[in-house]
Amino acid sequence: MASLDSTPAAAPLEGAPPRATARGRMPGNAALVAGLLVLAALPLVLGASNYMLGLLISALILAGIALAWALLGNLGGMVSFGHAAFFGVGGYTSALLAAKLDLPVLLTVPLGGLVAVVASLAMLPALRLSGPYFALAILAYAQIFRILATEASWLTGGAAGFQRYPGLPTVFGLDLASRTGSYLLLVAVVALCALAYVAVWRSHVGLALRAIAESEDATRVVGVNSVLLKSMMLLLSAFITGVFGALNAHIIGFLEPDYAFSGIWSVMPIIAAIFGGYRTVVGPIGGAVVIYLFDQVVAKGLIAVGHQIILGFVLVVMVLAAPNGLVGLLKAKGGRHA
Amino acid sequence: MIDLVLQALFSGILVGSVYALVALGLALSFGAMRIINLAHGELVLLAAYCAYLVESRTGLDPYAAIPLALAVVAVVAAALFLMIDRIREHRELNSLILTFGIGIILTNAILLIFASDVRTTSSPRLQDATSIGPVYAMNGELVAFALSLVLMVALWWWLKKSWYGRAVRAVSSNRAAATLMGISPVRTELAAFLVAGALASFAGVALYAMSVVQPALGHALTVKAFIVTVLAGVGSIPGVFLAAILLGVTEALTVTLASSALQELVGMVLFLLVLFLLPNGLFGARARRG
Numbered sequence: 001m002a003s004l005d006s007t008p009a010a011a012p013l014e015g016a017p018p019r020a021t022a023r024g025r026m027p028g029n030a031a032l033v034a035g036l037l038v039l040a041a042l043p044l045v046l047g048a049s050n051y052m053l054g055l056l057i058s059a060l061i062l063a064g065i066a067l068a069w070a071l072l073g074n075l076g077g078m079v080s081f082g083h084a085a086f087f088g089v090g091g092y093t094s095a096l097l098a099a100k101l102d103l104p105v106l107l108t109v110p111l112g113g114l115v116a117v118v119a120s121l122a123m124l125p126a127l128r129l130s131g132p133y134f135a136l137a138i139l140a141y142a143q144i145f146r147i148l149a150t151e152a153s154w155l156t157g158g159a160a161g162f163q164r165y166p167g168l169p170t171v172f173g174l175d176l177a178s179r180t181g182s183y184l185l186l187v188a189v190v191a192l193c194a195l196a197y198v199a200v201w202r203s204h205v206g207l208a209l210r211a212i213a214e215s216e217d218a219t220r221v222v223g224v225n226s227v228l229l230k231s232m233m234l235l236l237s238a239f240i241t242g243v244f245g246a247l248n249a250h251i252i253g254f255l256e257p258d259y260a261f262s263g264i265w266s267v268m269p270i271i272a273a274i275f276g277g278y279r280t281v282v283g284p285i286g287g288a289v290v291i292y293l294f295d296q297v298v299a300k301g302l303i304a305v306g307h308q309i310i311l312g313f314v315l316v317v318m319v320l321a322a323p324n325g326l327v328g329l330l331k332a333k334g335g336r337h338a
Numbered sequence: 339m340i341d342l343v344l345q346a347l348f349s350g351i352l353v354g355s356v357y358a359l360v361a362l363g364l365a366l367s368f369g370a371m372r373i374i375n376l377a378h379g380e381l382v383l384l385a386a387y388c389a390y391l392v393e394s395r396t397g398l399d400p401y402a403a404i405p406l407a408l409a410v411v412a413v414v415a416a417a418l419f420l421m422i423d424r425i426r427e428h429r430e431l432n433s434l435i436l437t438f439g440i441g442i443i444l445t446n447a448i449l450l451i452f453a454s455d456v457r458t459t460s461s462p463r464l465q466d467a468t469s470i471g472p473v474y475a476m477n478g479e480l481v482a483f484a485l486s487l488v489l490m491v492a493l494w495w496w497l498k499k500s501w502y503g504r505a506v507r508a509v510s511s512n513r514a515a516a517t518l519m520g521i522s523p524v525r526t527e528l529a530a531f532l533v534a535g536a537l538a539s540f541a542g543v544a545l546y547a548m549s550v551v552q553p554a555l556g557h558a559l560t561v562k563a564f565i566v567t568v569l570a571g572v573g574s575i576p577g578v579f580l581a582a583i584l585l586g587v588t589e590a591l592t593v594t595l596a597s598s599a600l601q602e603l604v605g606m607v608l609f610l611l612v613l614f615l616l617p618n619g620l621f622g623a624r625a626r627r628g
Contacts, residue, residue, distance in 0.1 A: 132430060270435065312446060
């Protein structure tokens with residue numbers, strides 16, 4: 001049944017010119033702003049339940065990575081199974097810079113993103129490979145960093161972990177290290193990334209990338225450097241992921257290689273983005289919140305060890321029944337009634 | 339020292355032969371469908387746990403589990419194929435995500451049923467060592483090596499001589515033309531998928547009989563199989579075999595000469611070097627990859 005629901009959304013997209021498909025897929029700024037206002041107001045509505053805020057903070061971290069992943073998937077046309085690499089590199093960089101060089105945390109967080117970009121540069125040659133090869137190259141690549149972080153114990157503390165580095169500071173009287181402060185900061189950063197995504201999408205670069213998605217060969221013929229544009233998406237995606245890795249490191253206050261480079265940071269964003277709809281901006285964000293809360297509150301209660309099996313089913317069902325995600329489903333429904 | 343290196347070379351070749359089986363299955367389903375089955379390592383794992391189940395319940399030799407493993411993996415592989423076949427849009431990327439999800443389901447299902455403990459065979463016949471000149475091998479490793487050689491010849495024969503094997507190659511090189519010649523691409527792809535599953539079944543049982551298995555292994559096996567296919571380049575069975583041996587030997591030498599923590603790293607580095615310096619692989623001169 002559900003697969004039928006997704007066809008009306010897909011059908012007009014096939015025939016219509018690219019510009020129209022683009023319009024149809026992108027939610028306006030209004031929806032985005034409204035969603036984020038709801039997110040920001042949530043902790044006030046829910047009261048200051050620290051447990052709930054903690055969950056939402058983790059969900060927003062995932063939302064950030066999911067957004068970065070979806071950006072690479074939607075605009076770059078690439079599936080990444082290795083975003084854990086950028087996440088871990090961002091976290092370790094920021095924590096180490098803050099602890100060893102005494103740099104302010106608000107500076108080390110973007111630096112974490114930048115070093116994640118540097119790490120992603122090594123991945124650029126893989127962009128010459130077509131879809132599945134890139135996906136698997138980056139999967140292998142992520143493992144390297146986990147092993148390096150474990151082996152370089154003189155720098156990272158190795159498997160024993162790394163703590164004793166500064167947390168988030170107080171800015172304008174708002175203690176960012178507090179649950180409420182961290183939460184609001186994350187809402188703001190996620191919003192910023194979402195706006196950056198929309199800006200890229202609307203720019204000439206975004207237009208060219210959408211054209212590449214339709215036909216890479218045709219786009220190259222008219223003089224678009226597709227490899228360069230895809231590289232830019234990889235770097236941007238790595239930067240965003242690195243920033244969220246850094247924020248997470250300062251919020252959690254503890255890093256170890258198996259945690260910072262855990263496959264979870266690659267897997268959860270994929271599930272979140274696919275569930276929400278990776279071809280939209282709100283999809284990955286909403287998907288991350290729903291999936292993470294579901295996993296932690298419902299799935300963990302049902303099955304203590306191995307609760308990810310439910311997420312696996314979610315992933316499979318979504319790909320088969322609603323490849324455009326929940327947002328795609330809702331749009332298809334709305335479109336029919338209108 | 340020289341003894342240690344010789345031993346590492348020998349063990350690496352034996353382990354590499356099992357990597358070759360895993361990689362051939364992955365390469366076969368990729369060759370036939372242009373789809374990388376990210377759950378392939380989990381199929382191998384499923385077979386390994388079938389062997390564990392049979393051995394622990396009945397006390398029989400792990401290799402007695404081969405019929406069960408073949409049946410279980412064939413059912414899962416067929417289900418996997420039917421799901422992939424249902425994907426209509428963005429087939430390449432969606433199938434990656436789909437098979438990745440299946441991998442998560444299988445790993446966690448095995449975790450739920452068998453717990454996260456490390457399992458290995460308790461058969462003394464398989465665990466006993468045989469000395470061949472200056473080097474030693476577990477009997478389980480020797481059996482796996484022999485099995486791997488036999489299966490590779492069988493696969494070569496199947497692809498070259500059998501009707502379905504030739505159909506697989508036809509569909510792989512030109513799907514539309516093959517269809518016009520009266521070959522059903524769906525049935526051919528299903529055949530390739532089932533043969534890949536059979537290879538995975540044998541590999542899983544062999545792996546259980548010579549080494550240790552645990553739920554997280556499936557993912558690692560998929561990565562290793564992929565590394566082997568990139569090293570080999572696209573196309574030839576001997577190429578995959580040599581690349582798998584190369585990976586096995588490199589890993590074994592790293593463990594002997596450096597540390598076991600670096601074992602995984604060295605495979606990845608080898609992989610990235612080949613990917614960036616010889617994008618067509620070590621043995622795939624004419625191959626193209628997109």
